[in-house]
Amino acid sequence: MTHRTSRRMPGVLVGLIAAVLLSACGPSGTGQSGPVAVEIDRNTACSLDGMLLSDYPGPKGQIIYADKPDPEFFCDTMELFAIYLKPEQVRAVRAVFVQDMGKADWDAPKDGWIDAKTAWYVIGSSRQGSMGPTIGSFGQEADARKFAEKYGGKVLPFSGVTPDMAVLDGGALHDSKM
Template identity: 60%
Template sequence: MNLKPDFAFSLRSLLAVAVLGATLGLAGCHKATDSASIVPVEIDRSTSCDLDGMLLSDYPGPKAQIFYADQEKPAFFCDTMEVLSTLLAGEQVRAVRAVFVQDMAKADWDHPEGHWIDARSAFYVFGSKRTGSMGPTVGSFALEADAQHFAAENGGKVLAFAAIKPDMVDLSGGAQHDSRM
């Protein structure tokens, strides 16, 4: 009596069930991490920028956070220019689950807290006289009407996320182009 074929069939069946179970389990995990289910994390006195280590609560202007697929906690940014540059950079290869910025129609510009909105559905004001942690920054708003109102008071141009181009948020230059240094 030859038991090898039956054993091979049983092993293949077991492996097939295991692969199917793992696939279904991962599909369930994917739904659990859907961007709609991700909740923004509030900043506190110790929250620092992932790019430069600056403490977010020490500076004015809108902040941001990205939830990457390979990280449980968000990467924080002390400025919307930084997060937009990161998202639009050609070398950005990390999968992004969710991105949040603050609605500056509701948050206090000088001490922004809370009022997180989806960055990809926000409206942005470029070129206003208001500054953030790194100097000139981009105001972020949930509603286009609020962005237009801000631009009327502070200058600037309103753009939807889809209209922002990488060269508009280029962070190169920095100190070497600052004539005040």
């Protein structure tokens, strides 16, 4: 290493450290490390069917796509997974959020948004969402297990939820009374 190169190294190193520290600040220096969930209000409608989210029980979801700054909302986690896990889903996703039902009221959920990819899910419980059978979402595995003990179902991480678990028929395909 020449004398000239060794003098430039501290400047390069300082520049790299500054870049790393600034990237930790997130967008616009907000301290956030990426997109943040948007709270629903009385007028927030489902992107699929226009239903008002606040009118129905159970966990809600939202997806923030790379090509759109505002989230698309879902009145049910079943809908969220049905869209997110579609094989033809080709839009780049920046973030996926669900409500932590370990902290939110099932019958009137507010707030409690968590990263869907770090959440735990209960599939096949007796609790209903806006469209019938739904997928319970929880920030802590222990909360998901406690819910499953009380209402039935299987506890899975995000990666364990498959497209065949997220069917939007409201259970009609399995209703033998029809």
